[in-house]
Amino acid sequence: MSEREMERLGGVERFFEEHYFTEQPYYLPIRDEVEVFRAAFSERLPVLLKGPTGCGKTRFIEYMAYTLQQERIKQGIESPDTATSPLITVACHEDLSASDLVGRYLLKDEETVWIDGPLTRAVKIGAICYLDEIVEARKDTTVLIHPLADYRRILPIEKKGQMIHAHENFLLVISYNPGYQSVLKNLKHSTRQRFVAIDFDYPPREAEARIIVHESGIDMRAADQLALLGEKVRHLREHGLEEGVSTRLLIYAGKLMVSGITPRRACELAVAKSITDDRELEQVVTEITRSIFES
Amino acid sequence: MKPKQQVNADVVARAISKAVENAPDASRAALGDLLETLARLDSKIAVRCSDAAAGILLQLSPSQQAFFLAHALALAAQPRVAGEFFCRCADLLQHLDEDAFRSWVEKGRAIGQENEAAAVAFFRQESHASISALQELRKTVHIAEVTRLLHLFCTAIAGRTVGVKSTAEAPEELIRKGHHLPLTDGKSIYLPGLISRSASHRENFEEYKVLAAHQAGYIEFGTFELDIDALLDHPALAAFERKGKVVDSSLLASHYELFFQMFDEPHLVRDIFFALEDGRIDFRLREKYRGLAPELAKVAASSLNERPEPLSLPLQEALVESLIRLSISGQIEEDLPHEALPIYRRMCGFFSRVLRPHATVTDSAVATASIYSALHGLPNISLRSPSCPDALREAHDTPLSAPPADARSDGKLSPTEVFPYQPVQPVAYRGQTAPELVQLAQSLEILRDGITRAEEDGIPLTRELLEELLRRGAKIKISQMTAKQLAEASGLFITDLKGVLQEKLKQLTPEERRKFAKLLEQALVLKREDRVSERVFYYDEWDYLIGDYRPRWCRVREIPLEGGSGEIVARIQKEYSALIATVRRHFQRIRPEMLKRVKRLKMGEEIELNDAVDAVIERRAGLTPSERIYQKRDRRTRDVATAFLLDLSASTDEWVVEQPMPPQGHRLPPARRSLFDIFARGDAEAATADSRMPETAKRVIDVEREALVIMAEALESLGDEYAIYGFSGYGREDIEFFPIKDFSERYSEQARRRIGALKPRKSTRMGPAIRHTLAKLAATGCRLKVLILLSDGYPQDFDYGPDRSSRDYGLHDTTVALQEARRNNIHTFCVTVDQAGNDYLREMCRGENYLVVKKPSALPRILPRVYRGLTV
Structure with a gap:
């Protein structure tokens, strides 16, 4: 089996969440985010991606990481044979400790071996390190990234008594969903004020329809209706729905439809039931679905 | 049960004979039977039914009367049940067919065999069982049951907050053609009170949806955005401008008024405009909401049946009516007189211009002007008039762009033949929205x-x-x-x-x-x-007598507290500064240990990797390794939301008993002052004023207030989320709920002022206040939710149960409300200063979840301990 084939099937063991791309990830620019990111990258300014869940933050960073690496390869700065993963993502959670990010000693045979954490690895190979949902990590862990996120660009490794200067292509990117975090879980100012913030929101209807077509393979007419559903449901954001329906869910609905589920049922499963537990709100979303789709 | 006071037999006999006399012939015998039977068992009810009989039977058809009376007689063994049924259930026959009605009554009768009170509530349509059974059987949809659903539906469609209400609540100025027609004022959509046209509940609901969607469509598709400036430049309107009409003379005129004023015949232009604009809205709705299109088509088709035949109308009205029919059905009218067809076809041409995906209200207005030009010059004569063909031919020859000639003025037609233009009958599902008022x-x-x-x-x-x-x-x-x-x-x-x-x-x-x-x-x-x-909320109430909920029984109003001063809080802070400092210190100690993960344990959930590696290294190095290589996940960071619910009943005005006796001549208030004492003297405040005590003495409310201030100070240092609410009220329709500090709110100067503004008020209906607080707690989404109820007595209100003097009803309802809390994973704790509290709190709060404070003045010290105990 070729490596490409294995990549496609998944289940291949990799270090952390290193991303190797076999083709360009699909991303449809909505505003000037691509230019802004390019500018930030050329100045090596850390970037904060803000926006609701499922609106394309992760896909955007994949797209940028791939595109920027391809450009370097084209310019002859990097060689395609030795190119390393352009992106390492870490899904942050409450128990994420400093060693989980930086690295730790492990036992191997009769000796201890230092294993780099994802952040250290990104710093060394010059990848974009993407800390997803950074607020979920504890605040003391978050402080660790401070020296990396300013002009110093260094990562202290306490356990080894070392300090690494970041690779020239290294960039720190974090994401943050301001919507559902409680008052207790907010980003510290000393953290957030180290980043250039790019705002994300769900794409406008036409663009979202194109995205749904591409991602789910459904026809344009149905995709347009799904995007309309998204737009309408998002109007309920301040009326009991914490978040509107994500583009991701609309794509799921599209995929269910492609596999032969009727549109109304697909939306009930992938949209109405997923976004709320409130029976009445679910009913509202179902009624909107029924209004938009004939069957 | 108490023996019923019986009514004098003569009075009963007179009432019955009068009722029978007034009844329709066919029902006399049956009614007589029923009333006699009732009279034998309970004369009071017999009299009540006799008095009501005439009005009740009047709403029923003869066959319904027989059916209804037969059912009432079948229930007569329980006179109270039969009485409620007879007096309250007749109008249900308007909404239910007989089979459905029969099975509903059967259900009520079955309940009556177990519990008479429950059956009474059932037939009063006040119990949960009754209403849910009705809902299953009914085809009628009432606005109340779909209000929230349609409100959210319209909000989603229109893209901004749109309320939904009954047309009965619409401002009088907006109702122009009757209460059955929907309308919008741009912020709310008003819909008819009920819909029962179709055979099933679902279909009737669909009709509601269509009505709501059409009104929301005005908002979504920009009907209210008509801009006169954009219109004035348009060639189609140039003719009207040249006529020199003063377009901008009106005071505070909306664009719509300015637009309509350009035309001589206000009714004609309005009718044309709405035919086009409503047609445009329907078109856009069909295009965008394909799932709604079939329902829309159905409602539209049935509305056609209610419209007059164009041929029965005079010429202008016939053409406008044809246009409306076209806009409803999309069908071109073929029945018009031969000579009228060219004009009608031209109108159809103009109409088709608004049926485009991107047509706006401006397009409707432009087309209106064009059609108006075509129609205005026509004489409004009967279609059967002999001069009709001539008039039409002439009109046809006139080019459209020229200013319309007035056929009536050239004397060819006698004035008697020409009818003044009568506005058309509104299309029921499109309603009576007046865009000019909305714009204004x-x-x-x-x-x-x-x-x-x-x-x-x-x-x-x-x-x-x-x-x-x-x-x-x-x-x-x-x-x-x-x-x-x-x-x-x-x-x-x-x-x-x-x-x-x-x-x-x-x-x-x-x-x-x-x-x-x-x-x-x-x-x-x-x-x-x-x-x-x-700010008004409805809650169910548990009636232990019927063993069922009474749905939407209590109305809770959220009332902002105003007018307090921050001084009171400042004084308390000063007075208790030592205690506050201590409590703060205690609370601060809670915090760090919460944040740490417990490591270096001898046993735990998982191996701590770093410690384990160290241990192995130590062993290799010949040292004795530590066994403490395990770690345990502690509780996560504090994720606590606590609501303090404060009883503000009139009795909190009492003096704390342990205080030294008040100065001579002052009478201590009775243990629980009757509400009427207080109302008789004005209000609670007046009662407060004349029972002044020396500065050192404290009332229950003062102690409660102090405890709250200390709690708030402590919680601020801990960083837990908390809220403070007070409640009181008088009667089930008027429960007052005072937010003092909401969860999302900061402990600001304003909140402090509100604490200062707390004062004794009226009754203590605990159930709804607890339910409302539970709803607020649930909305916080915190993992640990706690409700702490501070009170000074048992729940009580003048209509908290049928028997004023009995506490049972209130206690049961409160118990159930607290059970609801447990079911929703919310911890509750009751703190009371009522020394008799042990008696009832044991039942109400199940087990350990309550505390009777022996010395009320100790409350400020005790409350923080209670809090720690509950949340750590």
Whole structure:
């Protein structure tokens, strides 16, 4: 089996969440985010991606990481044979400790071996390190990234008594969903004020329809209706729905439809039931679905 | 049960014979039977039923009467049940068919065999079982049951908050053609109170949806955005402008009024416009909401049946009616007289221009002008009149672009033949929305918002001042001011705004001034109503007598507390500074240990990797390794939300008993003062005033207040989320709920002032207050949710149960409310200073979840301990 084939099937063991791309990830620019990111990258300014869940933050960073690496390869700065993963993502959670990010000693045979954490690895190979949902990590862990996120660009490794200067292509990117975090879980100012913030929101209807077509393979007419559903449901954001329906869910609905589920049922499963537990709100979303789709 | 007082037999006999006499012939025997049977068992009920009989039977058809009386007789063994059934259930036959009605009554009868009180509530349609059974059987949809659903549905469709109400609640000015027609004022959609046309509940609901969607469509598809400036440049309207009509003479005219004023015949132009605009809205709805299209088509088709035949109308009206029919069904009318067809076809051509995916209200207005030109010159004569063909032929020869000739003025037709144009009958599902009023209200709101914004910038032109200016007829001028200018004006500072106003508001006649003031007021009222409606909540109540919930039984109003001073809190802070410091220290100690993960344990959930590696290294190095290589996940960071619910009943006005005796001559209030004592003397406040105590003495409410202040100080240092609410009220319709500090709110000066403003009020209906607090707690989404209830006695209200003197009803309801809390994973704890509290709290709170404070003055010290115990 070729490596490409294995990549496609998944289940291949990799270090952390290193991303190797076999083709360009699909991303449809909505505003000037691509230019802004390019500018930030050329100045090596850390970037904060803000926006609701499922609106394309992760896909955007994949797209940028791939595109920027391809450009370097084209310019002859990097060689395609030795190119390393352009992106390492870490899904942050409450128990994420400093060693989980930086690295730790492990036992191997009769000796201890230092294993780099994802952040250290990104710093060394010059990848974009993407800390997803950074607020979920504890605040003391978050402080660790401070020296990396300013002009110093260094990562202290306490356990080894070392300090690494970041690779020239290294960039720190974090994401943050301001919507559902409680008052207790907010980003510290000393953290957030180290980043250039790019705002994300769900794409406008036409663009979202194109995205749904591409991602789910459904026809344009149905995709347009799904995007309309998204737009309408998002109007309920301040009326009991914490978040509107994500583009991701609309794509799921599209995929269910492609596999032969009727549109109304697909939306009930992938949209109405997923976004709320409130029976009445679910009913509202179902009624909107029924209004938009004939069957 | 107490023996019933029976009524004198003569009186009963007279009442019955009178009722039978007044009854319709066919039902006399059956009614007599029923009333006699009742009289034997309970004469009081027999009299009540006799008195009501005439009105009840009147609403029923003869066959329904027999059916209904038979059912009542079948229930007569339980006279109270039969009485409720007889007096309250007749109108259900309007909404239920007989089979459904029969099975509903059967259900009630079965309940009656177990529990008479429950059956009474059932037939009063006050129990949960009754209403849910009705809902299953009924085909009628009432607005109340779909209000929230449609509100959210319309909000989603229109893209902004849209309320849904019954047309019965619509402002009188907006109702122009009866209460059955839907309408919108741009903020709320008013729909008929019930829909029962179709055979099933679902279909009737679908009709509601169509009505709501059409009104929401006005908002979504920009009906209210008509811009006269965009129209004036259009060639189709040039003809009307040239006529030299003064377009901008009106005071505070909306664009719609300016538009309609361009035409001589207001009814004709309105009818044409709405036919086109409603047609456009329906088209857009069908295009965008394909799932709704079939329902829309169904409602539209059935509305056609209610419309007059075009051929029965005079010429102009017939053509307008044909246009409306076209806009409803999309079918081209073929029955018109041969000569009228060319004009009709031209109208169809204009109409087709609004049926485009991107057509706007401007397109409708332009097409309106074109069609108006074609119709205006026609004589409104009967289609059967012999001169009709001639008139039509002539009109056909006139080119459209020329100013319309007035056929009536050239004397070919005798005036008797020509009817004045009568406005068409409105299309029921499209309703009676008046866009000019909506636009006006919107402009006024923009103006008002502008003023508010200016106020915020510190320029003192208040709303009152503006109204005052208008009332006095000061030199404020508004004519020629279009909505656009108002919008521009709103962006200016108040000085400029004044300038604009002065320039624009001129020559107000008294009548116009009144109109403006009224509109302004209306806009403000609308705003206020919105606020009010958001703050009223309904809750079910548990009736242990019937063993069922009474749905939507209690109305809880959220009332902002005003007028307190921060001094009281400052004084308490000073008085208790030592205690506050201690409690804070205690609480701060909670915090760090919560944040740490417990490591270096001998046993735990998982191996701590770093420690394990160290241990192995140590062993290799020949040292004794530590066994403490495990770690345990502690509780996560504190994720606690606590609501303190404070009893503000009149009895909290009592003096704390352990205090030294009050000065001579002062009588200690009775243990629980009757509410009527207080109301008889004015209100609770008056009661407070004359029972003044020396400074050192404290009332229950003062102690509660102190405890709260100390809690709040401590919690601020801990960082837990908390809220403080007070409650009181009088009767199930009027439970007062006072937010003192909400979860999202900070412990601000304002919150402190509200704590200062706490004072004893009326009754203690605990159930609904608890339920409302539970709803608020649930909304926080925190993992650990706690409700702490501070009270001074058992729950009590004048209508908390049928028997005023019995506590049982209130205790049961409160118990159930607390059970609901447990079911929703919310911890509850009751703290009371009522020394008799042990008696009832043991039942109410199950087990350990309550505390009777022996010395009320110790409450401030005890409450923080309670809190720690519950949340750590």
